[in-house]
Amino acid sequence: MSINVREIPAHLVDEAHALDRSDPLAAHRDAFHLPDTVTAYLDGNSLGRPLKRTRDRIGDFVGEEWGERLIRSWDERWMERPLVLGDQLGRVALGAGAGQTVVADSTTVMLYKLLRAAVDASPGRTEIVADTENFPTDRFIVDAVARERGLTVQWISPDPSGGVTLEEVRRTVSEQTAVLLLSHVAYKSAYIADLPAITAQAHRVGALVLWDLCHSAGVLELALDADDVDLAVGCSYKYLNGGPGAPAFGYVAARLQDRLTQPIAGWMGHADPFAMGGSYRPAQGMRRFISGTPPILAMVPLQDMLDLIEVAGLPAIRAKSVLLADFTVAVAQELLAPLGVVVASPADRERRGSHVMLEHADMRDVVAGLWQRGVIPDFRPPRGLRVGLSPLSTSFTEVLTALAHVRELLAHSPA
Numbered sequence: 027m028s029i030n031v032r033e034i035p036a037h038l039v040d041e042a043h044a045l046d047r048s049d050p051l052a053a054h055r056d057a058f059h060l061p062d063t064v065t066a067y068l069d070g071n072s073l074g075r076p077l078k079r080t081r082d083r084i085g086d087f088v089g090e091e092w093g094e095r096l097i098r099s100w101d102e103r104w105m106e107r108p109l110v111l112g113d114q115l116g117r118v119a120l121g122a123g124a125g126q127t128v129v130a131d132s133t134t135v136m137l138y139k140l141l142r143a144a145v146d147a148s149p150g151r152t153e154i155v156a157d158t159e160n161f162p163t164d165r166f167i168v169d170a171v172a173r174e175r176g177l178t179v180q181w182i183s184p185d186p187s188g189g190v191t192l193e194e195v196r197r198t199v200s201e202q203t204a205v206l207l208l209s210h211v212a213y214k215s216a217y218i219a220d221l222p223a224i225t226a227q228a229h230r231v232g233a234l235v236l237w238d239l240c241h242s243a244g245v246l247e248l249a250l251d252a253d254d255v256d257l258a259v260g261c262s263y264k265y266l267n268g269g270p271g272a273p274a275f276g277y278v279a280a281r282l283q284d285r286l287t288q289p290i291a292g293w294m295g296h297a298d299p300f301a302m303g304g305s306y307r308p309a310q311g312m313r314r315f316i317s318g319t320p321p322i323l324a325m326v327p328l329q330d331m332l333d334l335i336e337v338a339g340l341p342a343i344r345a346k347s348v349l350l351a352d353f354t355v356a357v358a359q360e361l362l363a364p365l366g367v368v369v370a371s372p373a374d375r376e377r378r379g380s381h382v383m384l385e386h387a388d389m390r391d392v393v394a395g396l397w398q399r400g401v402i403p404d405f406r407p408p409r410g411l412r413v414g415l416s417p418l419s420t421s422f423t424e425v426l427t428a429l430a431h432v433r434e435l436l437a438h439s440p441a
């Protein structure tokens with residue numbers, strides 16, 4: 027069923043078109059696969075769209091690096107690729123100098139490795155601090171590491187429509203805290219935690235901080251080195267468009283690398299993997315945070331997106347993200363608030379990441395109806411429709427069309 031555009035207030039259509047016309051990044055949209063069967067894609071914060079060039083690049087990889095060079099590619103480039111790509115990611119998206127970022131594993135596994143390593147580097151400290159609104163994998167890993175190492179967990183319970191504040195951190199971290207684990211951008215509300223101030227506060231009591239950057243990397247300007255961040259992880263299939271199951275990244279500040287020993291002591295993190303030596307001796311630098319063979323093939327799309335982000339520039343990407351989110355909130359207030367929809371993301375654009383949470387009791391059914399129409403946001407329990415905004419591939423018209431469909435479905439829901 028297609029939307030009757032005449033039902034959308036004309037001033038909103040004009041505004042969406044004007045915003046698209048004046049968008050300095052608009053031309054990049056054409057670099058992505060945009061199939062006709064998808065009316066609006068607003069889930070790039072879960073799985074980014076593929077770039078068109080990636081299809082060829084994967085074909086070339088199979089024919090050349092893999093097909094022709096075969097096992098020789100490990101020596102020629104693959105052994106270094108997790109670190110070379112990590113350096114590019116650090117430079118382009120994280121504000122991280124070379125030698126501090128590695129691409130490997132899933133976020134879950136990298137989170138486990140860095141959290142365990144950080145806890146083990148903090149002898150005598152008895153607790154981990156984390157929050158109840160974080161993504162399940164983060165909470166589960168905190169519980170698991172605490173159990174393994176006999177630590178307690180101090181849980182912060184932030185406002186679900188907001189996120190963990192500096193004040194809450196100040197009240198909770200102490201000389202007992204080994205590590206504080208937080209998401210920079212909350213996966214439900216999109217609240218942006220005050221990363222520099224929270225990091226400084228944790229350091230004041232001697233604690234380490236591990237930041238989950240899943241919803242920040244590729245869409246927010248980050249300055250990990252300048253902000254004195256200790257450790258960070260993130261996934262590459264959201265705003266970094268690495269594709270399903272693309273590897274995670276881990277960042278460890280250079281000043282900490284020698285002090286940290288991660289728990290999955292595999293041969294690929296060994297100082298001399300091909301010596302096939304008798305016992306584990308961790309490599310110097312970021313290589314020690316690798317465990318088994320890294321997924322080299324799955325790094326091809328990520329490389330393509332990093333190249334594009336480098337051209338577009340993160341300041342421009344963040345600027346468009348802010349405009350897209352402002353527009354989403356304004357349209358939601360005008361078209362959906364009268365039907366009982368509540369915007370459950372920060373009103374302050376400085377504290378809001380690149381998605382907007384819209385809540386209503388019927389959202390589960392509405393999202394199911396939207397997917398049937400080729401309009402694709404996601405649903406997060408108990409009542410949230412999440413509008414994910416990927417600045418390089420999302421247009422303002424796409425957002426307006428999607429929210430007009432939401433209005434139509436809500437207006438016709440039985441309630």
Ligand SMILES: Cc1ncc(COP(=O)(O)O)c(C=O)c1O
Binds near residue numbers: 163213274
């Ligand atoms: C905050 C956060 N952490 C971690 C993950 C995922 O971890 P993994 O890539 O291991 O599935 C996600 C999304 O899936 C997330 O939103």
Ligand SMILES: Nc1c(O)cccc1C(=O)C[C@H](N)C(=O)O
Binds near residue numbers: 071072073161240
């Ligand atoms: N990683 C995902 C997956 O493998 C399947 C479906 C969704 C996801 C997600 O990324 C969920 C996402 N992190 C979220 O913020 O809700």
